[in-house]
Amino acid sequence: MDIVAEDKTLSRLTNPGPDDELKAILKGTNFEDYESPLFIAWQLNSACNLGCLHCCEEAGHSMPDEMTKDESLDFCRQVADLKIPYAAISGGEPLLCPHIFDVCESIRGNNISLKIETNGEFIDEETAGKLAALKLRSVQVSLDGATPVTHERLRMGGDWEKAVAACRYLVELGVNTEIVFVPTKFNIHEAGELIDLAYSMGIYGVYTGKTMRIGRAARNWDILCPSEAEYERFFDVLDEKTAAYEGEMKVYYYPYDVIEELKYRLESPSASLLVVPNGKVKLIGPLPFVCGDLRQDSLSQIWANYKKAWRNPEVIEFTRKVIADPKLLAESNNWREI
Amino acid sequence: MKFTDHTKIRKEKFGTVVFDTLTEKIFITDRIGGEILQLIEQGKDLPDIFNMLADSYDGDKQMIEKDVLEFTEQLKANNIICV
Numbered sequence: 001m002d003i004v005a006e007d008k009t010l011s012r013l014t015n016p017g018p019d020d021e022l023k024a025i026l027k028g029t030n031f032e033d034y035e036s037p038l039f040i041a042w043q044l045n046s047a048c049n050l051g052c053l054h055c056c057e058e059a060g061h062s063m064p065d066e067m068t069k070d071e072s073l074d075f076c077r078q079v080a081d082l083k084i085p086y087a088a089i090s091g092g093e094p095l096l097c098p099h100i101f102d103v104c105e106s107i108r109g110n111n112i113s114l115k116i117e118t119n120g121e122f123i124d125e126e127t128a129g130k131l132a133a134l135k136l137r138s139v140q141v142s143l144d145g146a147t148p149v150t151h152e153r154l155r156m157g158g159d160w161e162k163a164v165a166a167c168r169y170l171v172e173l174g175v176n177t178e179i180v181f182v183p184t185k186f187n188i189h190e191a192g193e194l195i196d197l198a199y200s201m202g203i204y205g206v207y208t209g210k211t212m213r214i215g216r217a218a219r220n221w222d223i224l225c226p227s228e229a230e231y232e233r234f235f236d237v238l239d240e241k242t243a244a245y246e247g248e249m250k251v252y253y254y255p256y257d258v259i260e261e262l263k264y265r266l267e268s269p270s271a272s273l274l275v276v277p278n279g280k281v282k283l284i285g286p287l288p289f290v291c292g293d294l295r296q297d298s299l300s301q302i303w304a305n306y307k308k309a310w311r312n313p314e315v316i317e318f319t320r321k322v323i324a325d326p327k328l329l330a331e332s333n334n335w336r337e338i
Numbered sequence: 339m340k341f342t343d344h345t346k347i348r349k350e351k352f353g354t355v356v357f358d359t360l361t362e363k364i365f366i367t368d369r370i371g372g373e374i375l376q377l378i379e380q381g382k383d384l385p386d387i388f389n390m391l392a393d394s395y396d397g398d399k400q401m402i403e404k405d406v407l408e409f410t411e412q413l414k415a416n417n418i419i420c421v
Contacts, residue, residue, distance in 0.1 A: 034350060035350060138360075
């Protein structure tokens, strides 16, 4: 018999980034070993009331062929059947989707952890109450400035006051509330102030990292992308704030950019799927490849396709080209079936 | 002793996956670690777990207790379980 504690390795398995220690831990257990994904990122709809300059999805209008309520609920059933433990719903603005609460109730009814990513503008006291009743893993609100002027300059048509009010309603009702901040030339100087504001509101955590050069952000890259010096100062501020709020509020930042992420994913794809509003399933946000369609394939089949797709020479070659020439990231939303 | 709110457990061929969806950290355990997790999920307390493992495996009961305690301390330290 051998049940010494050392043999029951309780080791971190994935997935914060390309570090050697992590790769060593991962040896022998990679995404291909999993019978189903561990995480589903689901862009529920494409409609959005804002026109953010840095939107990865180029959201705005609804797609003509988005999944219906019945199709969405069938997908939820498959997620539960495959024992997928965790899902995140985003958009567009997901609270504009008429069946969002049906979908959330289905997911939570199967005890799957659920995060909702929103701009917060449709969360009044009543909606906050409905979200609280779902006992979500978290609601993540986008707040791109510590002041209305900065936030609204980047998030065209946005209302900082509404986003802040949403955070306050959610916190008051005990919802685990997070803020996501995307640094650009417009707002990077307010990161520290924003983190202080988050703390004062009782936020659980602030998430940030380098802006991804995909979607609308790719088109606006020259006016958005902070300089190296600005990023350096930004990460110093994050380090200061991480230390200042240690044990009280989580300040999480992903230090790698999208190209470093792709280099890592080429070797170690994650055990996750990205579902877009019309039911197509992408390999990963920054690449254009689609490995399945929920209207035609079962989720189980799509997972098998996903595993194969990462070993497909076309995917490998294109990913290497993107790594060499990041301008190709602008192709990320021109979907290609693989 | 129970799992924390956002912890999910899933059995795979290579072991049991423990997913803390709040911190988004994933851990794996071997088969026996998986058995302990299953017993925790069933609401068993530590003495029950000691006895059940002692019945299932040959070996010194005190050593089994020590090993299980070390494992559950790891789970507690990583906020996988709470008392």
